[in-house]
Ligand SMILES: Nc1nc2c(ncn2[C@@H]2O[C@H](COP(=O)(O)OP(=O)(O)OP(=O)(O)O)[C@@H](O)[C@H]2O)c(=O)[nH]1
């Protein structure tokens with residue numbers, strides 16, 4: 001696999017390695033996310049500028065930024081947006097530590113219903129839902145919590161759901177070199193609920209299948225059956 005999770009980017013292309021049911025291969029170019037990186041140490045120094053920007057936003061909304069309830073709001077909002085995009089200064093290598101273990105297990109491992117919160121890059125409002133991850137080990141297994149941490153790394157950024165799905169799958173694939181990885185995300189987009197088209201109940205489902213999940217329909221079906229079961 002030559003594509004790096006951090007490099008997924010400029011194009012949503014379906015090649016032999018991917019099966020993304022919701023991804024249209026003619027979707028427009030998206031930003032090269034790997035070029036946006038941020039060091040944790042930089043966050044503090046950027047806080048005053050962000051705070052000032054939020055003060056401006058409040059003023060442009062016609063608010064009185066001197067009223068009591070809003071006095072610390074720009075700073076709070078600045079810290080909140082930094083938290084919600086903290087994935088920019090995290091990598092899969094950083095969080096794995098030594099939690100990859102040699103294990104002669106070659107059956108499917110599924111961690112499902114991992115809560116995910118992200119921000120849509122078009123409106124900067126939340127989309128959130130559940131991530132289901134399956135992989136088939138190739139002599140190595142990963143600490144289960146690390147799968148949820150990989151979800152955190154890529155979801156705590158400005159995202160589109162399709163890219164998020166793919167980055168999680170490729171991140172796991174690169175770290176573990178498994179026989180296959182499957183990722184399904186089901187999410188509600190607040191930009192479709194609270195504004196815009198205002199469809200309260202719509203859900204978006206995206207999937208990325210790599211390796212045996214792509215090649216073998218039975219393996220894929222087993223994952224989908226087990227991950228969708230209540
Ligand atoms: N494919 C994809 N689209 C998304 C995602 N999050 C938000 N969008 C869409 O991004 C699109 C942006 O469309 P625009 O027409 O530029 O923006 P807009 O005028 O605010 O669009 P409306 O939401 O239809 O009001 C909308 O259709 C959103 O639903 C995502 O994760 N994946």
Ligand SMILES: [Zn+2]
Nearest residue numbers: 120122123191
């Ligand atoms: Zn949106």
